Amino acid sequence: MTFSTLEYKERIRKTKERMMEKGIEVLLITDPGNIYYLSGYNGWSFYVHQMLILIIDEDQPMWIGREMDANAAKVTTWLYRDNIIPYPDDYVHSETKHPMDFVAGFLKEIGQENRSIGVEMENYYFTAKCLERLKKAMPNSVFKDATLLVNWVRLIKSDTEIEYMKRAAVIAEKAMKAGIEMINEGVRECDVAAKIFHTQISGTEEFGGDYPSIVPLLPSGEKTSTPHLTWTDERYKDGDAVILELAGCYKRYHAPLARTVQIGKPSEKLKTLASVAVEGINACLDMIAPGIACEEIEETWRKTIAKSGFVKESRLGYSMGLNYPPDWGEHTVSIRKGDKTILKPNMTFHLIPGLWLDNYGFEVSESIRITENGCETLASMPRDLILKEYV
Amino acid sequence: MTFSTLEYKERIRKTKERMMEKGIEVLLITDPGNIYYLSGYNGWSFYVHQMLILIIDEDQPMWIGREMDANAAKVTTWLYRDNIIPYPDDYVHSETKHPMDFVAGFLKEIGQENRSIGVEMENYYFTAKCLERLKKAMPNSVFKDATLLVNWVRLIKSDTEIEYMKRAAVIAEKAMKAGIEMINEGVRECDVAAKIFHTQISGTEEFGGDYPSIVPLLPSGEKTSTPHLTWTDERYKDGDAVILELAGCYKRYHAPLARTVQIGKPSEKLKTLASVAVEGINACLDMIAPGIACEEIEETWRKTIAKSGFVKESRLGYSMGLNYPPDWGEHTVSIRKGDKTILKPNMTFHLIPGLWLDNYGFEVSESIRITENGCETLASMPRDLILKEYV
Structure with missing residues (x-):
């Protein structure tokens, strides 16, 4: 059982x-x-x-x-x-x-x-x-x-549930690394997606993976202006950026993760967007702790990115863990203005400060657990824009 | 487009x-x-x-x-x-x-x-x-x-839709063969599922695959008594039967396919069940043609398996093609008693005479297209119980 x-x-x-x-x-x-x-x-x-x-x-x-x-x-x-x-x-x-x-x-x-x-x-x-x-x-x-x-x-997880989510995070990190490793000029989008799927399901030698409730999302090029496109069988071109959003799943418990990859030289505007988003998420991770209201996280984010003139209309994150398709979110707490839910230990969220503009975008995210005195990310990977074959 | x-x-x-x-x-x-x-x-x-x-x-x-x-x-x-x-x-x-x-x-x-x-x-x-x-x-x-x-x-497909479904069938057949090839004593269920996923998404060199609306279903051992279980990270044992139900998908169009695999020596009762089901589906494929009512297909099936004393309570098939999770079925026509829909060219069905008994079961299926004077299966694979390392 x-x-x-x-x-x-x-x-x-x-x-x-x-x-x-x-x-x-x-x-x-x-x-x-x-x-x-x-x-x-x-x-x-x-x-x-x-x-x-x-x-x-x-x-x-x-x-x-x-x-x-x-x-x-x-x-x-x-x-x-x-x-x-x-x-x-x-x-x-x-x-x-x-x-x-x-x-x-x-x-x-x-x-x-x-x-x-x-x-x-x-x-x-x-x-x-x-x-x-x-x-x-x-x-x-x-x-x-x-x-x-x-x-x-379901909002506050038991220790067993947290253990399952940590296993999911091990898988998420492995799948993300496999995807990033493979993305390159001339490679088909579907082959990267296939590699990610393989890693998600095969899992690790110690434990296998379950199917995540959402397939890997990997818009590229101008399609990074929107988050929910899947893949095509087209080949990546030099200069393409690729957003990867995926989850590991273990016994129906998820740990989502998003990163952005650049093939070749990134545009100045993407570099700026990336550094603003990373500064924003880091500021949030520093202040998240039990006793804080969800909307305070959003406030920290909003004020941090406002310094560079950016605004994000969509919510910053949501409660997640157990679910079935079509969603891994739990549909209870949202990290946004007006959500006054007070954080408690063993609540788990997907903190996803994505920014999608007219013809480009950037995503970086973490699955987090509220700890006794702060928060921890379930996975552990650098958050910056990932550069492939930078010239 | x-x-x-x-x-x-x-x-x-x-x-x-x-x-x-x-x-x-x-x-x-x-x-x-x-x-x-x-x-x-x-x-x-x-x-x-x-x-x-x-x-x-x-x-x-x-x-x-x-x-x-x-x-x-x-x-x-x-x-x-x-x-x-x-x-x-x-x-x-x-x-x-x-x-x-x-x-x-x-x-x-x-x-x-x-x-x-x-x-x-x-x-x-x-x-x-x-x-x-x-x-x-x-x-x-x-x-x-x-x-x-x-x-x-959506019931009657255009030529372009049929072309997409035929591509999906190429992927389905490839994924099925990859799964069957890998199933063996000591192999983890999740690694077989991962291999199937990889093949489904990577597709062929000419065209990539899309995500099917249902994940691969692969109950094994006593779990073959029910169709909708996914996988675990347990290892197959000698004597296990494994039911594989999966689809290929191309641009959201599906071609589902089911087969049953036996690791080692099959039980006599499974051999009997398999031969009855295969005789039944073959009888149906022989008589399906435009002008026939859906319920007549079920009647052929019912009478064929009754000769061996078998009864199937669940429907024999359904209209399918385009869909999103959680289902690849189109929810219109069912191949069962009382469905008087008259078959017409370019209707497409998943004909799936699964038989699930107390602690074992057998599935074999075909995605079919109604042609001008009969029907064709979209994939092409032997239908018998597949024996792995028969001793």
Whole structure:
């Protein structure tokens, strides 16, 4: 098992505390990260509807999923077999049946329909149709918004989770170095991406890697003006800059990392941008400590780069760790103006001061853990613009 | 550009035809596959809300997305710059603001709020919260369910799309062979997965690979009783069977492929299961042709395996081609009882007669194209249980 039963039970206890605060008696959990967090369930089956049901006065959650995935639940979770409830395959991608009809029928059967039911309104895996079908089948139920309820429980990591993230960081660093090593004039973007993937999944001799929730992002040339492009099969040219954003992943826990590489001579404007961003992130890393509010980090960043006349509109970072595609972020805390979350030890963030301008950009990032008296980066690599074959 | 402007315009025309049939004047498209299909937009930014708006009496759709992704829209789409509308970053993962508030404001601004508005109710990227916020901001608008409206347009592929899928199949076959080659006693699962990933992304010397929407699935040993497990860092043992399900991907078009490998001596029951499944899929491939209903394929399969006393509850296949994580399926046609879709040339399916029993299983699959008078498999590989180091 990935975590001890004791750790799962503690997570359930904390989740129930939040349910009570919100007056939720039955929690329908559709976020695959939350399902994994509470049950251990782990498979690429989230492309069909599946759910964990946590009832306030029951010890164990129940898993509902597609029949062919029930054996995966038996293999990966700490749940009793009776708590693994499969739905028939004709509910999958059907024009008439919907898995939420099955869920509603099940909730009625076990006498839970008249209780206060929490649903994750803002989650990829709880569509508008899901709510519509549940409401139709259970017209007398009261539905409450439980978006991020479990995610907030996940904010402070246990020592085991930190250990997994540190392993992820070892992989991230290895993958980043492999990518940087390979980038050069005449090399195809897809071959660099392939090398990064290989390193991410193969991991180290001691432990293998899991798939990160986002593929490597590696825009080059003018495409560095935007962060979320993947790769092509074109060859790098002399003068291209390449932004690399990737993560290592171990047992679904991530450590993202971004660096920028220059093939040949960098432009003066990129050199300036890089030094401003690196000065900014260093200033943040120096001041981050427990007791500080998230927005204070952003303030430090903003004031540092303002000295050189730069402004960044987008957020500076976010809470991350456990997740499934399409995102490794946890969607709770953002490091930006207005976020007053107070830092505590074992919170983990991706601090990513990317700057994307009209036709160029620069990224440097660190995955960090809040320590007892400051913060530590999970990986350890120089932050400056990386020069390849500088002429 | 990935497709000619002519091809995009033809897709828009067909989409508008369906909008008219359904009485939809403004279509809000959130499925990343549909967004790509109509605009060319391609980036890993679907983890935040983004949308293509197609108005019945406008020539071009409009893209709405996060500010930092607007440059990606400029790089990858055929849209006029004026049709690329960024929303500010503080709408991202916010407890107070939601991107659908921005969308509603924009629709009001351009005088579209009183028209009939189609939304993709059943899509990963249109959450229950999306609909709630749209309805709240536009209380007088009429919302109609436009789930799969564009997906149905995608059912029959153009020659360019078929060419992309054939390239994907070349990659799939190469990745499958690389995986099979490497599987052996003492080898770690993660190292096989890494090799597959490398082959998928690096592609061939002529063209590189894109990321498939599902990672390689490779359950081994007793875990072959379920299809959607990924890998661990454990080492294969003599006697393990391994199911490999993977896809090649080229410019977001997929060709999935599944095979089963046996390390050492196979059990008699697995040999039986394999020969039944292979006989079943071969019988289907022989009878598939334009004019046949999808459910007739399933009937052929069912009757063929029934002769040996086997039953399969899950569907036999589904329409596939273009998609983004978490699925390569198109969610329209299923090859199963009750699906009366009539086959036409250039429809493409993943025919996957997997059989998962209590503690073992077998998968073999083909990506197929309906031809003028039958069908062709996109890849070309023997279908039998693959024996490694048979003693």
